[in-house]
Amino acid sequence: MENGAAKPVIVAIDGPSGTGKSSTSKAVAAQLGLSYLDTGAQYRAITWWMVNNGIDTADPSAIAAAAAKPEILSGTDPTEPTITVDGVDVSGPIREQDVTSKVSAVSAVPEVRARITELQRAIAASAVTGIVVEGRDIGTTVLPDADLKIFLTASPEARAARRSGELKGADLHTTREALIKRDAADSSRKTSPLAKADDAVEVDTTDLTLQQVVECVVTLVEEKRAGK
Numbered sequence: 718m719e720n721g722a723a724k725p726v727i728v729a730i731d732g733p734s735g736t737g738k739s740s741t742s743k744a745v746a747a748q749l750g751l752s753y754l755d756t757g758a759q760y761r762a763i764t765w766w767m768v769n770n771g772i773d774t775a776d777p778s779a780i781a782a783a784a785a786k787p788e789i790l791s792g793t794d795p796t797e798p799t800i801t802v803d804g805v806d807v808s809g810p811i812r813e814q815d816v817t818s819k820v821s822a823v824s825a826v827p828e829v830r831a832r833i834t835e836l837q838r839a840i841a842a843s844a845v846t847g848i849v850v851e852g853r854d855i856g857t858t859v860l861p862d863a864d865l866k867i868f869l870t871a872s873p874e875a876r877a878a879r880r881s882g883e884l885k886g887a888d889l890h891t892t893r894e895a896l897i898k899r900d901a902a903d904s905s906r907k908t909s910p911l912a913k914a915d916d917a918v919e920v921d922t923t924d925l926t927l928q929q930v931v932e933c934v935v936t937l938v939e940e941k942r943a944g945k
C-alpha cells in the first residue's frame with residue numbers, strides 16, 4: 718500500500734455454538750485495533766423481524782419472499798457492537814429463546830443467506846484497518862480469501878457449562894442437547910453449512926481460558942502480518 722499504510726487484515730473465525738467465537742473475536746479485534754462483525758447477530762436479527770411480522774418460520778417460501786424487506790445495520794466497534802432492524806435496537810430481543818429456537822430454520826433459506834452474505838462482504842470491504850468476522854461459513858463462503866481463518870472447537874460438555882453459566886444455572890443436560898441440536902441443523906443445511914475451511918487453523922478451546930485463546934489468535938494474526 719502507498720504511504721506505508723498497512724494492508725487491512727481480514728480474520729475469519731468460525732465454529733459451533735459456545736466455542737467462544739464472539740468473546741474471542743471481540744477481544745482480538747479490540748487488542749489489534751480492528752473492526753468486529755457478529756454474523757450470528759445478523760441472522761438472529763432477520764429471524765426476529767420474521768417473527769415480529771407474522772412470517773411463518775416453518776415455511777421456507779414465506780421466509781424467502783420476505784428476506785429483502787428488513788433493513789439490518791451492524792455497528793462494528795468491538796467494544797460496543799450494535800445491531801438494529803429498521804432503526805430498532807434489537808441487541809436484547811435477538812438473544813431470547815424464541816429467536817434462538819427459530820434462527821437455524823430461517824438462516825437455512827438460500828435467499829436469506831444471499832442477502833446477509835452480501836451485507837457481510839460490504840462491511841468487510843469497508844473496514845479500514847481490517848476486521849474480525851465470526852460465524853459459521855465465513856472462511857468457507859463469505860470471505861474465502863481471508864488472511865487468516867480460525868475454526869474454534871470445544872467439547873459439548875464445556876460449551877454447555879459455559880452457556881448454563883451465562884443463563885444463570887440453566888439445566889446442563891437441556892443446554893447441551895439444545896446446542897447439539899442447533900449445531901446439527903447448522904451443519905446439515907444445503908447452503909453454506911457450518912464447516913471448517915481446508916486452510917483454517919483449528920483451536921480446541923476445551924481446556925483453555927478465554928485469555929489463552931485470545932493470545933493464541935493474536936499471535937497467529939501477528940505472524941500473518943509479519944509474513945511468517
Ligand SMILES: Nc1ncnc2c1ncn2[C@@H]1O[C@H](COP(=O)(O)OP(=O)(O)OP(=O)(O)O)[C@@H](O)[C@H]1O
Pocket residue numbers: 732733734735736737738739740741757879880883922925926927928930
Ligand atoms: N475459553 C473459554 N473458557 C471459558 N469460558 C469461555 C471461553 N470462551 C468463551 N467462554 C464463555 O463461554 C460463553 C460462550 O462464549 P461465546 O458467546 O463467545 O461463544 P460463541 O461461540 O460466540 O457462541 P454462539 O455461537 O452460540 O454465539 C460466554 O459466556 C463466554 O464468556
Ligand SMILES: Nc1ccn([C@H]2C[C@H](O)[C@@H](COP(=O)(O)O)O2)c(=O)n1
Pocket residue numbers: 734756757758760761820821824825851852853854855899903
Ligand atoms: N455465519 C453464520 C452465523 C450464524 N448463523 C446462524 C446459525 C446459528 O445457529 C445462528 C445464531 O448464531 P450465533 O448467534 O449463535 O452465533 O445463526 C449462520 O447460519 N451463519
